[in-house]
Amino acid sequence: MKIAYSPCPNDTFVFHAWAHGLIEGAPQLDVTYADIDKTNYWAAERTGPEVMKISYAALPWVLEEYMLLPCGGALGRGCGPLLLTAQSTQGPEVLKGATVAVPSDRSTAYLLFRLYAAKQVQGDIGKIIVMPFHEIMPAVRDGKVDAGLVIHEARFTYQNYDLHMLCDLGEWWEKDTGHPIPLGAIIAKRAMNKSDLITWIQASVQYAWKHPAQSKEYVAAHAQEMSEDVAKSHIDLYVNDFTLELGEKGYAAVEELLKRAMDEQLVPAFDLALIRY
Structure with a gap:
């Protein structure tokens, strides 16, 4: 079975x-390691493997062809993206007319940023630049952009670049909605046996x-020079009960995110019922 997921420690x-x-009865996996900025588009273009890790934010483009699996993904609390600047003591007004670097324009982080800005910023953001994740913090530090949207292990390392947090977008989302943060989803072609896939992933x-x-050696081999402590923090943050079973709270969070995104015309209109189908 062909599958694509990221080299991040949680995956x-x-x-x-x-x-x-090591999972009895499960087929052998042919793994492609790819971040969601690639798999999001593979899924939308119908060019990816049968099973993929994508962003929940990309679901509106793919749910006719792929089904959302209720396990294996990343959804939780205290694990949201951060909006960073090089200056301290600033409010959301600094985003007016600003150049902001983002790792993807089809990610939950991006949707949270745009939903936050729609409520908090009086006026338009100046320019959004999609930039490889590892280049964002240096670009903010060096003044190439005014702000940067970062995810994953940057939560633990941004201080190393002398940067300051303008907003924890996950914290904002949780306070505004009461929901956990939908980050990465596992999807599979609709022709596949959903029950078997759930059994194998949960196992x-x-x-x-x-x-x-x-799993330590496997995690370390793909952790992109991440320290063992940071990799462990990454796993502890993103692998939780929602990874085993999305459940009603998880589904409700996904639906709220994508309904708000549709209302702001950040994603194409789609049938929300497809999330659970």
Whole structure:
């Protein structure tokens, strides 16, 4: 079975057992490592593998062809994206007319940023630049952009660049809606057996929790020079009960995010019922 997920520690931790043939009855995986800025578009263009990790924000473009699986993804609290600047003691008004670097324009981080700006900024943002994730913090530090939207391990490392947090967009979202933050989703072609996929992914998650030491080498091999402590913090933050089972609270969060995004015309209109179908 062909699958694409990111080299980030949470994905390699979750899928380690399945990728290494440790899940009874599960087919062998042919893994492609790709960040969501690639898989989001592969799914929309129908060019990707059968199973993929994408952003929840990309679902409106793909749900006719792919189904959302209720496990294996990333959704939680205290794990949202950050909006960073080089100056301290600033409010959202600095975004008016600003140049902002983002890692993707089809991500939950981007939707949260735009939803926040729509409520908090009096006027238009100047310019949005899509930039590789690893280039954003240096670009903000060096004054190439006015602000940067960062995700994942940047939560733990942005101070190393002498940057300041303008807003924790996840914290803003949680206070504004009461919902957890939908980040990364696992999708599969609709012709596939959903029940089997859920069984295999949940077994892989449970194996990872039961045998955390077994995945360390695999996680480290793909962690892009991330320290072991940062990788562990990354896993602890993004792998949680929602990874095992999205549940009613998880589905409600996804629906709220995408309904708001549709209302702001940030995503194409689609049938929200497809999220659970």
